[in-house]
Amino acid sequence: MNNASSANTPSAARGIDPDLVAGIIIVLGAGALLSRTSDMPGMTALLPVTMLSALVVLGLLMIGRCLLRRRRRGDPEATAPAPLKVFDNARRFFGIVVAIAAYVAGVALLGFYTTTAVMIPVVAWCFGYRSLKGVLLADLIFTGGIAIIFVVLMGQELPTEFFLR
Amino acid sequence: MYGNLIDALPAVLSLGNLAAVVIGVIAGICVGALPGLSATMAISVLIPFTFGMDPLVALGMMAGIYNGAMYGGSIPAVLLRIPGTPAAVATSFDGYPMAQQGRGGYALQVAVVSSAIGGIVSALVLMLLAPPLAKVTLLFGPTEIFWVAVFGMSAIVFLLGGDVLKGLISAAFGVFVSLVGADTITGAERYTFGHLELLDGINIVVLLVGLYALPPAIGLLEEVRDFDTQNTGRLNTTSIWKAMPGMLRYWKTWVRSSVIGVFVGILPGAGGSMAAFLSYNEARRASRNPEEWGKGEPEGVAASETSNNADTAAALIPALTLGIPGTAVAAVMLGGLLIHGLQPGPMLFRDNPGIVFGFMWQFLFAAVLLIFLGGALATNSFAQVLRLPRPLLGAIIIALVFIGVYSINGRLFDVYLMLGFGLIGYFMDKLKFPLPPVVLGLILGGFAEQNLRLALRIGGGDWSILAASPTAKILIAMILLVVLAPLFSRWLRARKTSRAAA
Numbered sequence A: 001m002n003n004a005s006s007a008n009t010p011s012a013a014r015g016i017d018p019d020l021v022a023g024i025i026i027v028l029g030a031g032a033l034l035s036r037t038s039d040m041p042g043m044t045a046l047l048p049v050t051m052l053s054a055l056v057v058l059g060l061l062m063i064g065r066c067l068l069r070r071r072r073r074g075d076p077e078a079t080a081p082a083p084l085k086v087f088d089n090a091r092r093f094f095g096i097v098v099a100i101a102a103y104v105a106g107v108a109l110l111g112f113y114t115t116t117a118v119m120i121p122v123v124a125w126c127f128g129y130r131s132l133k134g135v136l137l138a139d140l141i142f143t144g145g146i147a148i149i150f151v152v153l154m155g156q157e158l159p160t161e162f163f164l165r
Numbered sequence B: 001m002y003g004n005l006i007d008a009l010p011a012v013l014s015l016g017n018l019a020a021v022v023i024g025v026i027a028g029i030c031v032g033a034l035p036g037l038s039a040t041m042a043i044s045v046l047i048p049f050t051f052g053m054d055p056l057v058a059l060g061m062m063a064g065i066y067n068g069a070m071y072g073g074s075i076p077a078v079l080l081r082i083p084g085t086p087a088a089v090a091t092s093f094d095g096y097p098m099a100q101q102g103r104g105g106y107a108l109q110v111a112v113v114s115s116a117i118g119g120i121v122s123a124l125v126l127m128l129l130a131p132p133l134a135k136v137t138l139l140f141g142p143t144e145i146f147w148v149a150v151f152g153m154s155a156i157v158f159l160l161g162g163d164v165l166k167g168l169i170s171a172a173f174g175v176f177v178s179l180v181g182a183d184t185i186t187g188a189e190r191y192t193f194g195h196l197e198l199l200d201g202i203n204i205v206v207l208l209v210g211l212y213a214l215p216p217a218i219g220l221l222e223e224v225r226d227f228d229t230q231n232t233g234r235l236n237t238t239s240i241w242k243a244m245p246g247m248l249r250y251w252k253t254w255v256r257s258s259v260i261g262v263f264v265g266i267l268p269g270a271g272g273s274m275a276a277f278l279s280y281n282e283a284r285r286a287s288r289n290p291e292e293w294g295k296g297e298p299e300g301v302a303a304s305e306t307s308n309n310a311d312t313a314a315a316l317i318p319a320l321t322l323g324i325p326g327t328a329v330a331a332v333m334l335g336g337l338l339i340h341g342l343q344p345g346p347m348l349f350r351d352n353p354g355i356v357f358g359f360m361w362q363f364l365f366a367a368v369l370l371i372f373l374g375g376a377l378a379t380n381s382f383a384q385v386l387r388l389p390r391p392l393l394g395a396i397i398i399a400l401v402f403i404g405v406y407s408i409n410g411r412l413f414d415v416y417l418m419l420g421f422g423l424i425g426y427f428m429d430k431l432k433f434p435l436p437p438v439v440l441g442l443i444l445g446g447f448a449e450q451n452l453r454l455a456l457r458i459g460g461g462d463w464s465i466l467a468a469s470p471t472a473k474i475l476i477a478m479i480l481l482v483v484l485a486p487l488f489s490r491w492l493r494a495r496k497t498s499r500a501a502a
Helices: A010-014 A019-035 A042-074 A090-110 A110-124 A130-151 B001-006 B015-033 B038-049 B053-074 B074-080 B086-100 B104-137 B142-161 B164-179 B205-223 B240-266 B272-286 B298-314 B316-322 B329-337 B348-350 B353-373 B376-389 B388-409 B412-430 B436-460 B463-467 B470-501
Strands: none
Touching: A019 A042, A042 B104, A042 B164, A042 B463, A090 A110, A090 B205, A090 B388, A090 B412, A110 A130, A110 B388, A130 B388, A130 B470, B001 B272, B001 B353, B015 B038, B015 B053, B015 B074, B015 B353, B038 B053, B038 B086, B038 B205, B038 B329, B038 B388, B053 B074, B053 B104, B053 B298, B053 B329, B053 B353, B074 B086, B074 B104, B074 B298, B086 B104, B086 B272, B086 B298, B104 B240, B104 B272, B104 B298, B104 B348, B104 B353, B104 B470, B142 B164, B142 B436, B142 B463, B164 B436, B205 B412, B205 B436, B240 B272, B240 B298, B240 B316, B272 B298, B298 B316, B298 B353, B298 B436, B316 B329, B316 B348, B316 B353, B329 B436, B348 B353, B388 B412, B463 B470
């Protein structure tokens, strides 16, 4: 997954270490949550305080380790592991996140079956499957199959369609 | 002790339960055959759909998927040198050269027979070892149960290998998630942020689906992969029943690899891939012609596949008896038990013997079914799943996880929560934070807290009660051993390396 050759390039070595960012987020997040334990009864707060304090300490250790690694990378004599690569393809990743968010919002606004019937061909097409016949057939089988199972056989309700409200 | 085992058999043999195992095995083979999808992911997607089912039907499907996926992983490993699951990496060493020599069909037949043998041995060991172990653990009180929970989390963090710091962060995060909701003793709210939906805590299925099912779906859409699936449909095989007598010469490998697989399965933190590599190396070491290995030696496929299936049911021994899952799949299966109101641990054997022993039988049947469902014709058909376009599969999985999570309580809030966990899981995976400790933290966190508070209440608030009994002392010693042994061996290795460099 992590391409060693690209990760070891000077630009990768100079870039922000994702572990460092993760460490900072962990410390800040756990610290913020820790401040909310003050109004909890003693025994109720016991485990939250223990776990969040542990997270703060572990996050600080992670930050310290990253800084140490960064210093070692500057030393030509020392060998330090290169930072991890987060995205295989950042553009595609953000595209997927937007697609999922749009799907969930669409389900809430338009209903499950309508949104799913649109989402499957659009997502499959946008992310590389360019067979119109295949996409439409798969869409029909999947959405139709789900409708038969959930509506006819199980009688379970999924978010209602906008035209049936 | 074993009477319950026999009593559970008639229910397992009912048509519905047998059908569940058959469907599970077929689904497992298909999922395992798809690179990037694992048994853990398949079971995570399945769990929400099993709410309305009888527990044995749901567990039968899970047992089938687990066994099927372990074999399914060998299909692309043999045909394309792309292991369908991490446990099938060692299978590709000799399986792929065999396929190149036109013996791909035979390699898959060796794989399916070896997988079935490994699975059968594993299920039998589960049946024989779990009941007596559960009986011993019934003697545990709240103090001991608290330490068992701590032991489980320590074992998975320290024995999993990799980065201990990240493992500890994962475990602490999992425990924190288990604390969200109203405190069951005082009623005080913890991290609900005014959301009534969080008062009952975070449903384990929401976390499981988010962590294990969404990131692979993102992965399918994110990566632009192009597999050469030209030859996947042509395997040139004879009937598996005709090929089987010729395979009997691998019996020593089957025995050795089964023992290794079972042993690795019982160890918390070790998984199928470790079992397969260990077994492959041992079989090669014992071989008369080790120089032929890696060039298309069927015994290499037999060694790897026997042990990665022998690991399956064995991994459930600590999971069912102590509530400590040895692998990620076992952790997800514990989640499956929990949503059916079955608390893993010694009480499970006392309170629900029909279900727990039935589950063991289902593991055995799933292993046997592999031979029937993974024969030449079936394997030819399953190989076709490799032709499924990955963007289409990714889109379908996204819709499935939505349905699964929404169906739990019929509210979108759970879907939003799942998406949040999905993103966290994606980044954790990319940054090499292990995911099993998160699930274990969620399962054992609340359990540990309840028992700790109960123990303190019994001891009148005296903390020394936690180390008062001999069992508690043994458990504390075991925790120290699990924590310190890997650190000590790492220190020894570093010292050896620095000495060698000097």
